[in-house]
Amino acid sequence: MPKPNHILVLRFSAMGDVAMTVPVLRALTAQYPEVKITVVTRAFFKPFFQGLDDVSVYEADLTGKHKGVLGLYKLSKELKVLGFDAVADLHNVLRSNILKLFFFGKNVVQLDKGRAEKKALTSGQSFQQLKTTNQRYADVFEILGYAIDLSEPIFPKPKPLSEKLNTFISQKNLKTIGIAPFAAHQSKMYPLEQMENVIQELSEHCNIILFGGGNKEIEILNQLETKYKNVKSVAGNLNIEEELVLISNLDLMLSMDSGNAHIAAMLGKKVITIWGVTHPFAGFAPFNQPKDYALTADRKKFPLIPTSIYGNKYPEDYKNAAGSIPSEEIITKVLSVIQSEAKHL
Numbered sequence: 001m002p003k004p005n006h007i008l009v010l011r012f013s014a015m016g017d018v019a020m021t022v023p024v025l026r027a028l029t030a031q032y033p034e035v036k037i038t039v040v041t042r043a044f045f046k047p048f049f050q051g052l053d054d055v056s057v058y059e060a061d062l063t064g065k066h067k068g069v070l071g072l073y074k075l076s077k078e079l080k081v082l083g084f085d086a087v088a089d090l091h092n093v094l095r096s097n098i099l100k101l102f103f104f105g106k107n108v109v110q111l112d113k114g115r116a117e118k119k120a121l122t123s124g125q126s127f128q129q130l131k132t133t134n135q136r137y138a139d140v141f142e143i144l145g146y147a148i149d150l151s152e153p154i155f156p157k158p159k160p161l162s163e164k165l166n167t168f169i170s171q172k173n174l175k176t177i178g179i180a181p182f183a184a185h186q187s188k189m190y191p192l193e194q195m196e197n198v199i200q201e202l203s204e205h206c207n208i209i210l211f212g213g214g215n216k217e218i219e220i221l222n223q224l225e226t227k228y229k230n231v232k233s234v235a236g237n238l239n240i241e242e243e244l245v246l247i248s249n250l251d252l253m254l255s256m257d258s259g260n261a262h263i264a265a266m267l268g269k270k271v272i273t274i275w276g277v278t279h280p281f282a283g284f285a286p287f288n289q290p291k292d293y294a295l296t297a298d299r300k301k302f303p304l305i306p307t308s309i310y311g312n313k314y315p316e317d318y319k320n321a322a323g324s325i326p327s328e329e330i331i332t333k334v335l336s337v338i339q340s341e342a343k344h345l
Contacts, residue, residue, distance in 0.1 A: 003145035004086035004107060006036040008079060010099065011090040012060055015259035016284070017133070018045045021090055022052070022266040023287045024137045026155075027148050029053045035146065038082055040075075047241045048266065051156050058082070062095065069098060076102030088140045109143045111136055118282055118309050130283045153288050155268025158248040165238075165246050169207050170230040175338045176207040178246075178253040178269075180260035182217050187277040188257050188311040190330075191323040196224065198254075201331045203228045206338065209246065210235065211260050254334055256322075257311065261286045270337055274330065276322035277314040279306035295333060298324035 011021050018041055025037055029052060036054050043059040058079065060066050066075040076099055087103055089096045089110035100108050114136065120126040131139075138148040161169070169176055179202075181195045190198075199208055210221040210233040221233035234243060244263070247253065253264035253271045257278045264271045265286035272293045273286060280294040299305050302321045307314040314321075 001107065001145075003035075004084075005034070006038070006082070006084040007086050007088050007141075007144060008082070008084040009037055009039045009088045009090060010096045011039065011041055012062060012093075012095060013042060013045075013091075015045070016262040017091075018042075019048055019259065019262035019266045020133050020287060021137055022048055023153055023155075024134055024141070024148060024150065025049070025055055026052055027138075027150055027153060028141055028146060029055060030154060031148060032146050038079075038084060040079065044240065047244055048263075050244075072099045073102055075099065086144050088144060090137050090140060107144070109140050111140055114283070121279075121282060122306050122308050124304065127281065129281050132283045132285065132287075134287050136283070150288075153268070156248065158267075159245045161245065161249055162242075165242060165249075168209050168232045168234060168246060169249075170232065171207055174205070174207050174230065175251040176209060176249065177202060177334065177338070178209045178211055178250045178255075178260070178264065180211040180253065180255040180258060181221075182212045182214075183256040183258040183276075183311065185311040187307075187314045187319050187321065189276065189322060190256065190274045190325070191320050192220065194323055194327045197327040198330050198334075199224055199231060200228055201327075202334060203230045205335060206230065206251075208232070209250070211243070211247075211255075252334060252338060254330070255286075257284060265289060272330075272333055272337065274322055274325060276311065276320075277302070277305055277307040277318050278309065278311045282306055282309050284309075293333075293337070295325050295330060297321040 011018050038056050038058055039049055040058045040060050046057045049055050049057050086107040092111040092113055117130050138150055141148055183189045202208055208231040212221050212235045218235040221235045225231050225233045247264050248267045250269050253269050255261035255273055257273055257275050261271050261273050271286040271289050275296040285294050297305055301324050302318055
Protein backbone atom coordinates (compact mmCIF):
# COMPACT_ATOMS: atom_id res chain seq x y z
CA MET A 1 0.00 0.00 0.00
CA PRO A 2 1.45 3.42 -0.94
CA LYS A 3 2.33 5.82 1.89
CA PRO A 4 -0.48 8.33 2.54
CA ASN A 5 0.11 11.95 1.54
CA HIS A 6 -2.50 13.43 3.86
CA ILE A 7 -3.12 11.91 7.31
CA LEU A 8 -6.11 12.75 9.49
CA VAL A 9 -5.06 12.63 13.17
CA LEU A 10 -7.75 12.11 15.83
CA ARG A 11 -7.05 13.22 19.41
CA PHE A 12 -9.93 15.10 21.06
CA SER A 13 -8.67 15.36 24.67
CA ALA A 14 -7.38 15.48 27.41
CA MET A 15 -5.02 18.45 27.59
CA GLY A 16 -1.86 16.50 28.49
CA ASP A 17 -2.53 13.79 25.91
CA VAL A 18 -3.09 16.35 23.16
CA ALA A 19 0.12 18.16 24.17
CA MET A 20 2.01 14.84 23.90
CA THR A 21 1.08 14.58 20.21
CA VAL A 22 2.92 17.84 19.41
CA PRO A 23 6.57 16.65 19.64
CA VAL A 24 5.61 13.57 17.60
CA LEU A 25 3.98 15.64 14.85
CA ARG A 26 6.88 18.11 14.90
CA ALA A 27 9.33 15.24 14.35
CA LEU A 28 7.10 13.65 11.69
CA THR A 29 6.77 16.80 9.60
CA ALA A 30 10.50 17.66 9.98
CA GLN A 31 11.57 14.17 8.88
CA TYR A 32 8.91 13.80 6.16
CA PRO A 33 8.18 17.32 4.83
CA GLU A 34 6.08 15.85 2.00
CA VAL A 35 3.32 14.62 4.35
CA LYS A 36 0.31 16.78 5.22
CA ILE A 37 -1.42 16.46 8.62
CA THR A 38 -4.88 17.53 9.74
CA VAL A 39 -5.46 17.23 13.49
CA VAL A 40 -9.07 16.82 14.62
CA THR A 41 -9.36 18.14 18.18
CA ARG A 42 -11.25 20.60 20.35
CA ALA A 43 -10.97 24.31 19.52
CA PHE A 44 -9.31 25.02 22.88
CA PHE A 45 -6.23 22.99 21.87
CA LYS A 46 -5.70 24.65 18.50
CA PRO A 47 -2.90 26.97 19.77
CA PHE A 48 -0.79 23.91 20.71
CA PHE A 49 -0.15 23.28 17.01
CA GLN A 50 0.94 26.80 16.04
CA GLY A 51 4.19 26.85 14.13
CA LEU A 52 4.08 23.21 13.06
CA ASP A 53 4.83 22.90 9.35
CA ASP A 54 2.15 21.21 7.22
CA VAL A 55 -0.14 20.72 10.24
CA SER A 56 -3.61 22.21 10.24
CA VAL A 57 -6.33 21.83 12.88
CA TYR A 58 -9.97 20.98 12.29
CA GLU A 59 -12.13 21.90 15.27
CA ALA A 60 -14.46 19.20 16.57
CA ASP A 61 -17.41 20.71 18.45
CA LEU A 62 -18.22 17.60 20.48
CA THR A 63 -20.67 19.33 22.82
CA GLY A 64 -22.46 21.17 20.01
CA LYS A 65 -22.92 20.40 16.33
CA HIS A 66 -20.73 17.25 16.43
CA LYS A 67 -22.37 15.78 19.54
CA GLY A 68 -23.59 12.17 19.53
CA VAL A 69 -23.67 9.70 16.66
CA LEU A 70 -25.47 12.08 14.29
CA GLY A 71 -23.01 14.85 15.11
CA LEU A 72 -20.08 12.53 14.42
CA TYR A 73 -21.65 11.57 11.10
CA LYS A 74 -21.90 15.28 10.25
CA LEU A 75 -18.23 15.70 11.28
CA SER A 76 -17.20 12.77 9.06
CA LYS A 77 -18.89 14.38 6.05
CA GLU A 78 -17.08 17.68 6.73
CA LEU A 79 -13.74 15.87 7.05
CA LYS A 80 -14.13 13.81 3.87
CA VAL A 81 -14.12 17.05 1.88
CA LEU A 82 -10.51 17.61 3.01
CA GLY A 83 -9.33 14.68 0.86
CA PHE A 84 -7.23 12.79 3.44
CA ASP A 85 -6.14 9.28 2.54
CA ALA A 86 -5.38 7.72 5.96
CA VAL A 87 -6.48 8.06 9.59
CA ALA A 88 -4.18 7.97 12.65
CA ASP A 89 -6.46 7.47 15.65
CA LEU A 90 -4.31 8.57 18.60
CA HIS A 91 -7.29 8.46 20.95
CA ASN A 92 -8.94 5.04 20.52
CA VAL A 93 -12.14 5.80 22.44
CA LEU A 94 -15.82 5.27 21.64
CA ARG A 95 -16.12 8.64 19.83
CA SER A 96 -13.13 8.07 17.57
CA ASN A 97 -14.22 4.49 16.88
CA ILE A 98 -17.70 5.64 15.82
CA LEU A 99 -16.21 8.38 13.64
CA LYS A 100 -13.93 5.86 11.91
CA LEU A 101 -16.93 3.72 10.93
CA PHE A 102 -17.92 6.55 8.58
CA PHE A 103 -14.50 6.42 6.88
CA PHE A 104 -15.13 3.03 5.31
CA GLY A 105 -12.45 2.17 2.75
CA LYS A 106 -9.80 4.48 4.25
CA ASN A 107 -6.58 3.14 5.76
CA VAL A 108 -7.13 3.48 9.53
CA VAL A 109 -4.55 2.76 12.27
CA GLN A 110 -5.43 3.16 15.92
CA LEU A 111 -3.36 3.67 19.06
CA ASP A 112 -2.37 0.58 21.01
CA LYS A 113 -2.93 1.71 24.59
CA GLY A 114 -1.14 -1.31 26.06
CA ARG A 115 -4.07 -2.06 28.35
CA ALA A 116 -2.82 -5.51 29.44
CA GLU A 117 0.63 -4.19 30.41
CA LYS A 118 -0.92 -1.26 32.27
CA LYS A 119 -3.29 -3.58 34.12
CA ALA A 120 -0.31 -5.73 35.16
CA LEU A 121 1.45 -2.58 36.40
CA THR A 122 -1.47 -1.28 38.49
CA SER A 123 -2.37 -4.72 39.87
CA GLY A 124 1.17 -5.27 41.14
CA GLN A 125 1.93 -8.17 38.76
CA SER A 126 4.84 -6.21 37.28
CA PHE A 127 6.79 -3.05 38.05
CA GLN A 128 8.77 -1.96 35.01
CA GLN A 129 8.95 0.90 32.55
CA LEU A 130 6.29 0.64 29.84
CA LYS A 131 6.51 2.22 26.41
CA THR A 132 6.01 5.99 26.53
CA THR A 133 2.81 7.53 25.20
CA ASN A 134 4.88 9.59 22.73
CA GLN A 135 6.37 6.36 21.35
CA ARG A 136 2.92 4.75 21.17
CA TYR A 137 1.80 7.71 19.03
CA ALA A 138 4.91 7.35 16.85
CA ASP A 139 4.15 3.63 16.39
CA VAL A 140 0.83 4.53 14.74
CA PHE A 141 2.64 6.58 12.08
CA GLU A 142 5.23 3.84 11.57
CA ILE A 143 2.42 1.43 10.61
CA LEU A 144 1.30 4.06 8.09
CA GLY A 145 4.80 4.01 6.58
CA TYR A 146 6.45 6.87 8.49
CA ALA A 147 8.99 5.66 11.07
CA ILE A 148 9.75 8.61 13.36
CA ASP A 149 12.98 9.18 15.27
CA LEU A 150 12.17 10.96 18.56
CA SER A 151 15.73 10.81 19.92
CA GLU A 152 16.88 14.26 18.79
CA PRO A 153 13.86 16.52 19.11
CA ILE A 154 13.65 20.08 17.88
CA PHE A 155 11.70 22.73 19.76
CA PRO A 156 10.40 26.20 18.95
CA LYS A 157 12.29 29.26 20.19
CA PRO A 158 10.66 31.14 23.11
CA LYS A 159 8.20 33.73 21.87
CA PRO A 160 8.75 37.40 22.78
CA LEU A 161 6.94 38.52 25.93
CA SER A 162 4.35 41.26 25.59
CA GLU A 163 4.26 44.14 28.05
CA LYS A 164 1.45 42.36 29.90
CA LEU A 165 3.35 39.06 30.14
CA ASN A 166 6.52 40.81 31.30
CA THR A 167 4.68 41.87 34.47
CA PHE A 168 4.64 38.21 35.60
CA ILE A 169 8.45 38.14 35.87
CA SER A 170 9.33 40.08 39.02
CA GLN A 171 13.14 40.14 38.90
CA LYS A 172 14.73 40.11 35.45
CA ASN A 173 18.10 38.95 36.88
CA LEU A 174 16.61 35.76 38.37
CA LYS A 175 15.68 32.43 36.77
CA THR A 176 11.94 31.91 36.27
CA ILE A 177 10.14 28.77 37.41
CA GLY A 178 6.57 27.79 36.64
CA ILE A 179 4.75 25.84 39.35
CA ALA A 180 1.49 23.98 38.59
CA PRO A 181 0.40 22.54 41.97
CA PHE A 182 -2.96 21.09 40.95
CA ALA A 183 -4.12 17.91 39.21
CA ALA A 184 -7.42 16.26 38.30
CA HIS A 185 -7.35 14.09 41.44
CA GLN A 186 -6.08 14.92 44.92
CA SER A 187 -4.13 11.65 44.88
CA LYS A 188 -1.87 13.13 42.16
CA MET A 189 -1.20 16.35 44.08
CA TYR A 190 1.54 17.33 46.46
CA PRO A 191 -0.15 18.45 49.73
CA LEU A 192 -0.66 22.21 49.56
CA GLU A 193 0.96 22.93 52.96
CA GLN A 194 4.15 21.23 51.76
CA MET A 195 3.91 22.90 48.36
CA GLU A 196 3.75 26.25 50.15
CA ASN A 197 7.10 25.44 51.80
CA VAL A 198 8.54 24.73 48.35
CA ILE A 199 7.18 28.00 46.94
CA GLN A 200 8.41 30.01 49.93
CA GLU A 201 11.96 28.64 49.68
CA LEU A 202 12.24 28.82 45.88
CA SER A 203 10.90 32.39 45.82
CA GLU A 204 14.09 33.42 47.67
CA HIS A 205 16.14 32.33 44.65
CA CYS A 206 13.84 32.55 41.58
CA ASN A 207 10.81 34.19 40.04
CA ILE A 208 7.81 31.92 40.59
CA ILE A 209 4.81 31.86 38.23
CA LEU A 210 1.84 29.84 39.49
CA PHE A 211 -0.44 28.04 37.02
CA GLY A 212 -3.96 26.74 37.60
CA GLY A 213 -7.63 27.33 36.83
CA GLY A 214 -11.07 27.08 38.42
CA ASN A 215 -12.38 29.42 41.11
CA LYS A 216 -11.01 27.53 44.11
CA GLU A 217 -7.56 27.18 42.56
CA ILE A 218 -7.49 30.87 41.58
CA GLU A 219 -8.29 31.85 45.18
CA ILE A 220 -5.49 29.64 46.61
CA LEU A 221 -2.91 30.85 44.07
CA ASN A 222 -3.83 34.51 44.63
CA GLN A 223 -3.26 34.06 48.36
CA LEU A 224 0.18 32.59 47.70
CA GLU A 225 1.00 35.49 45.38
CA THR A 226 0.26 38.06 48.10
CA LYS A 227 2.15 36.08 50.76
CA TYR A 228 5.58 35.72 49.12
CA LYS A 229 7.92 37.95 47.13
CA ASN A 230 8.70 37.17 43.47
CA VAL A 231 5.52 35.08 43.19
CA LYS A 232 2.87 35.78 40.54
CA SER A 233 -0.27 33.82 39.62
CA VAL A 234 -1.55 33.63 36.05
CA ALA A 235 -4.73 31.82 37.13
CA GLY A 236 -7.75 33.57 35.64
CA ASN A 237 -5.57 36.32 34.14
CA LEU A 238 -4.42 34.86 30.80
CA ASN A 239 -5.87 32.99 27.85
CA ILE A 240 -4.26 29.78 26.58
CA GLU A 241 -2.21 31.56 23.87
CA GLU A 242 -0.72 33.93 26.47
CA GLU A 243 0.04 31.05 28.84
CA LEU A 244 1.88 29.21 26.06
CA VAL A 245 4.06 32.26 25.37
CA LEU A 246 4.84 32.63 29.08
CA ILE A 247 5.65 28.92 29.49
CA SER A 248 7.97 29.11 26.47
CA ASN A 249 10.03 31.66 28.44
CA LEU A 250 10.36 29.61 31.66
CA ASP A 251 13.66 28.13 32.76
CA LEU A 252 11.84 25.20 34.36
CA MET A 253 8.34 23.90 35.11
CA LEU A 254 7.54 22.11 38.39
CA SER A 255 4.29 20.21 37.94
CA MET A 256 2.23 17.30 39.09
CA ASP A 257 1.50 14.40 36.71
CA SER A 258 -0.80 16.77 34.81
CA GLY A 259 -1.35 18.77 31.63
CA ASN A 260 1.01 21.65 32.44
CA ALA A 261 3.96 19.23 32.56
CA HIS A 262 3.22 18.08 29.01
CA ILE A 263 2.66 21.61 27.70
CA ALA A 264 6.04 22.72 29.06
CA ALA A 265 7.70 19.59 27.65
CA MET A 266 6.22 20.13 24.17
CA LEU A 267 7.86 23.58 24.23
CA GLY A 268 11.24 22.09 25.11
CA LYS A 269 11.32 23.23 28.73
CA LYS A 270 12.94 21.34 31.60
CA VAL A 271 10.13 19.72 33.61
CA ILE A 272 10.36 18.30 37.12
CA THR A 273 7.29 16.25 38.02
CA ILE A 274 5.88 15.15 41.38
CA TRP A 275 4.06 11.80 41.44
CA GLY A 276 1.51 10.50 43.95
CA VAL A 277 -0.46 7.31 43.27
CA THR A 278 0.48 7.31 39.56
CA HIS A 279 3.97 6.47 38.32
CA PRO A 280 6.16 7.33 35.31
CA PHE A 281 6.43 3.62 34.49
CA ALA A 282 2.92 3.82 32.96
CA GLY A 283 4.42 5.88 30.11
CA PHE A 284 3.03 9.33 30.91
CA ALA A 285 6.22 11.09 31.97
CA PRO A 286 6.72 14.39 30.09
CA PHE A 287 8.56 14.16 26.78
CA ASN A 288 12.37 14.20 26.62
CA GLN A 289 13.03 14.57 30.36
CA PRO A 290 15.75 12.70 32.31
CA LYS A 291 14.37 9.93 34.53
CA ASP A 292 15.61 11.66 37.68
CA TYR A 293 13.38 14.67 36.93
CA ALA A 294 10.40 12.53 38.04
CA LEU A 295 10.11 12.59 41.86
CA THR A 296 8.00 9.67 43.04
CA ALA A 297 6.21 8.79 46.27
CA ASP A 298 7.84 6.37 48.72
CA ARG A 299 6.90 2.85 47.61
CA LYS A 300 8.09 1.37 50.91
CA LYS A 301 5.28 3.30 52.60
CA PHE A 302 2.89 2.96 49.64
CA PRO A 303 3.75 -0.38 47.98
CA LEU A 304 0.60 -0.50 45.80
CA ILE A 305 1.74 2.47 43.68
CA PRO A 306 0.77 2.85 40.89
CA THR A 307 -2.78 2.21 42.11
CA SER A 308 -4.21 3.31 38.75
CA ILE A 309 -3.08 4.88 35.49
CA TYR A 310 -5.00 8.15 35.91
CA GLY A 311 -4.99 8.53 39.69
CA ASN A 312 -8.75 7.99 40.00
CA LYS A 313 -8.52 4.74 42.03
CA TYR A 314 -6.56 4.37 45.24
CA PRO A 315 -6.92 3.22 48.86
CA GLU A 316 -8.14 6.06 51.11
CA ASP A 317 -4.85 6.21 53.04
CA TYR A 318 -2.94 6.77 49.77
CA LYS A 319 -4.63 10.13 49.12
CA ASN A 320 -1.57 12.14 50.22
CA ALA A 321 1.08 9.65 49.04
CA ALA A 322 2.97 12.43 47.19
CA GLY A 323 3.56 14.03 50.60
CA SER A 324 6.09 11.27 51.32
CA ILE A 325 8.52 13.19 49.07
CA PRO A 326 10.31 15.63 51.40
CA SER A 327 9.91 19.27 50.34
CA GLU A 328 13.69 19.67 50.77
CA GLU A 329 14.20 17.03 48.06
CA ILE A 330 12.02 19.00 45.63
CA ILE A 331 13.72 22.31 46.44
CA THR A 332 17.20 20.79 46.07
CA LYS A 333 16.28 19.16 42.77
CA VAL A 334 14.86 22.35 41.26
CA LEU A 335 17.83 24.46 42.34
CA SER A 336 20.37 21.89 41.11
CA VAL A 337 18.73 21.72 37.66
CA ILE A 338 18.54 25.51 37.43
CA GLN A 339 22.18 25.89 38.52
CA SER A 340 23.48 23.17 36.18
CA GLU A 341 21.67 24.89 33.31
CA ALA A 342 23.38 28.20 34.23
CA LYS A 343 26.81 26.48 34.10
CA HIS A 344 26.09 25.17 30.58
CA LEU A 345 25.24 28.60 29.23
